[in-house]
Amino acid sequence: MNMTQSKWSVGDIPDQSGRTAVVTGANSGLGIATVESLARAGAHVVLAVRDPRRGEAAAATVRGQGSIEVRRLDLADLASVHEFATGWQGDLDLLINNAGVMNIPEATTKDGFEMQFGTNHLGHFALTNLLLPHITDRVVTVSSGAHKMPGSPYIHFDNLNLTGEYSPITAYSQSKLANLLFTLELQRRLAAAGSPVRALAAHPGWAATNLQGHDSSALRRAFMRVGNRVIAQDNKAGALPTLYAAVEDLPGASYVGPDGFGEMRGGPTLVGRSAAASDPASARRLWMASEELTGVPFPEPAVSVRGQ
Ligand SMILES: NC(=O)c1ccc[n+]([C@@H]2O[C@H](COP(=O)([O-])OP(=O)(O)OC[C@H]3O[C@@H](n4cnc5c(N)ncnc54)[C@H](OP(=O)(O)O)[C@@H]3O)[C@@H](O)[C@H]2O)c1
Structure with missing residues (x-):
């Protein structure tokens, strides 16, 4: 454990004046905590x-801390993703892919993708x-310790939508x-x-947010209600790995998580990932x-020009 990193806090965020950030899923949990800290730092x-409406209500809780605005984005609807992106003008310093749903009952996005894969991955x-x-x-994307749950999660390339074999936990991991x-x-x-x-990527450990309230299993919801009280950190502490990945000078592809027992809580530090998550061929x-399913390619020429 690196004690210097474990003490990292929002007070260590460098001045973000002049920078613009987009945070998805910003009206709740880790998202609103991320917004508040970046806005306070001047972004x-x-x-x-x-x-x-939920976005404006959340924004009202942090207004006065900096410069913020609300825009509509439904990651479970590619038309909405296109609308959001085509409406963007000017530079964007930081994109934080934070939104997510976990262990929900089987459902599909507007475009027919399994909802957890469609929202958490394809939309982003x-x-x-x-x-x-x-x-x-x-670009900082929020992952989870669930990527390496028991059972060694893998990408079901032959059935990405898990049609006929849906399990909420499998779909989330x-x-x-x-x-x-x-x-x-x-x-x-x-x-x-x-x-x-x-x-870069980050994960919050276990943070008490609204995420656990949508679980398809009443038993798991009850377990997580207790866990949220006795194990979890709050949303502000849970947002620290995201913020660390967003503002510290880290190598590309770094993965940041909490440094405490089981990476469930603690200060942000670089953490490991499963072999399945490190495989360039799978990536x-x-x-x-994903290009085929969404019809959205990597914008090669534009990115090259941008890099000059
Ligand atoms: N909390 C934890 O312990 C934990 C652990 C590991 C990883 N994570 C990850 O952390 C991220 C944030 O989760 P959280 O814990 O802060 O949960 P949360 O409080 O439930 O926040 C999730 C956010 O995602 C938004 N969202 C869901 N579906 C969306 C869609 N189709 N389009 C746009 N936004 C959508 C939600 O909007 P609504 O309010 O409208 O539903 C909400 O703002 C997720 O990626 C999650 O997988 C969390």
Whole structure:
């Protein structure tokens, strides 16, 4: 454990004046905590939310801490992702792919993708590639310790939507593994294109948020209600790994998580990932599949130009 890093706090965030950030899933949990800290440090922060009313209510709790605005983005609807991205003008320093759903009952996105894979991975995949020509600094994607749950999660390349074999836990861990493989391949592509933009990932450990309340199992919900009280850290502490990845000078593809027991809580530090999450061949294969499913490619020429 690195004691210097474990003491890192929001007070260590360097001045963000003049920088613009987008945070997805910004109206709740880790998202609103991330918004508050970046805005307080001087950034202009855009809350990308699927329900602008909930977004405005969340924004009201942090208004006065800095410059923020609310824009609609439904990651479970590619038309909404396109609308958000085409409406973007000017530079974007920081994209934080934070939104997510966990262990929900089987459902599909507007475009027919399994909801957890579609929201947590494919929506962010499309959003990132569409916004890349504007991005100047980095993309941080929020994964989870669930990417390496018992049972060794893997990407079901032959059935990405888990049709006929849906399990809420399998779908969540697949989507969070996809977040890490996405980061790996995005970083490889950015470096190959000569872009200075970096792709990084983070996970919060266990943080008490609204995430656990949507679980498909009443038993797991009850367990997590107790866990949220006795094990979890609050959303502000849970957002620290994301913030660390967003502002510290770290190598591309870095993965940041809490430094405490089981990476469940503690200060932000670099953490390891599963072998499945480190496999460049899987990362490329997932990228190709995601391009095909979303119809959104890596914007090679624009990114190369951006990197000059
Ligand atoms: N909390 C933890 O212990 C934990 C652990 C590991 C990883 N994570 C990850 O941390 C991230 C943030 O989760 P959280 O704990 O802060 O949970 P949360 O409080 O439930 O926040 C999730 C956010 O994602 C938004 N969202 C869900 N579906 C969306 C969609 N289709 N389009 C746009 N936004 C959507 C939610 O919006 P609504 O409010 O409209 O539903 C909400 O703002 C997730 O990626 C999660 O996987 C959390």
